[in-house]
Amino acid sequence: MVSFSGAGLSAESGVPTFRDAQTGGLWAKHDPMRLASPQGFADDPQLVSQWYAHRRRAIAEAQPNGAHTALARRSEMIHVTQNVDDLLHRAGAKQVIQLHGTIAADRCHASCGYEEPIDMTDPPNLRNCPECGSQMRPAVVWFGESLPNSAWAEAEQACRDCDVLLVIGTSAVVYPAAGLIGLAKSAGAGIIIVNTHQSDASSLADVELLGKASEVVPAILID
Numbered sequence: 001m002v003s004f005s006g007a008g009l010s011a012e013s014g015v016p017t018f019r020d021a022q023t024g025g026l027w028a029k030h031d032p033m034r035l036a037s038p039q040g041f042a043d044d045p046q047l048v049s050q051w052y053a054h055r056r057r058a059i060a061e062a063q064p065n066g067a068h069t070a071l072a073r074r075s076e077m078i079h080v081t082q083n084v085d086d087l088l089h090r091a092g093a094k095q096v097i098q099l100h101g102t103i104a105a106d107r108c109h110a111s112c113g114y115e116e117p118i119d120m121t122d123p124p125n126l127r128n129c130p131e132c133g134s135q136m137r138p139a140v141v142w143f144g145e146s147l148p149n150s151a152w153a154e155a156e157q158a159c160r161d162c163d164v165l166l167v168i169g170t171s172a173v174v175y176p177a178a179g180l181i182g183l184a185k186s187a188g189a190g191i192i193i194v195n196t197h198q199s200d201a202s203s204l205a206d207v208e209l210l211g212k213a214s215e216v217v218p219a220i221l222i223d
């Protein structure tokens with residue numbers, strides 16, 4: 001069994017998803033799709049940097065929920081996630097593939113390869129790459145940016161090889177990540193979906209369990 005997760009996995013830990021960000025007060029007037037893009041960063045690097053600092057502090061305050069810990073306990077499982085938070089790692093999960101990078105690090109925007117972990121409780125402001133002098137930016141994949149080749153290759157392999165794909169808390173609208181569900185299905189995997197609502201993946205489900213991740217996931221993975 002392989003898990004494939006989106007922001008709904010961390011929702012009960014209090015990590016605001018993009019949609020929450022739009023309704024969540026301070027940032028409501030900004031479009032997350034714009035802020036999480038190279039164009040948004042070019043237009044207003046300070047604003048983007050403040051948005052990530054806000055999200056980093058929220059994640060630092062958050063705790064892994066029952067779904068993270070249930071997944072982490074299954075050390076044999078590979079966990080493919082769209083989430084950039086570090087809650088699966090903090091829950092002790094060993095095999096985590098982050099398709100959209102990590103908010104817990106900054107990297108050089110000029111792709112010189114320099115990357116460094118950051119203190120999520122006291123996130124850094126805009127600064128230049130110590131290696132090449134270009135701007136540093138969060139080590140996440142923005143809209144319009146390609147996914148890390150190695151993470152994508154590993155995730156494709158895991159989804160091709162698995163018997164069951166446990167799809168947790170994703171609306172399955174962002175590609176190419178969401179395409180992994182169809183890829184697993186066409187390779188013969190059973191598709192189990194855990195979500196509070198129907199999603200774009202519902203038509204691919206062999207089993208769809210409507211409920212909260214922190215309640216349903218532990219119930220499925222019970223030893």
Ligand code: BV8
Nearest residue numbers: 006007008017018082143144146169170171174175196213
């Ligand atoms: C790419 C990191 C090409 C950043 C993220 C036009 C212009 C440019 C690009 C495109 C375009 N049209 C289409 C595209 C492609 C685009 C795309 O798919 N857009 C969508 C919106 C149509 N994709 C890309 O740009 C990707 N790159 O295509 O590159 C390319 C190729 C070669 C060379 C160069 C370029 C890159 C996409 C990655 C974007 N980065 N995150 C950051 O976080 O700051 S995406 C981000 O949003 C998340 O990672 C996640 O993937 C996505 C969705 O987030 P949310 O909506 O918040 O969460 P989710 O969808 O998971 O929904 C929450 C779900 O949980 C819901 O279903 C809800 O019911 C459920 N839920 C809630 N609570 C619970 C629950 N379930 C269970 N329990 C609960 N308690």
Ligand code: ZN
Nearest residue numbers: 108112129132
């Ligand atoms: Zn650099």
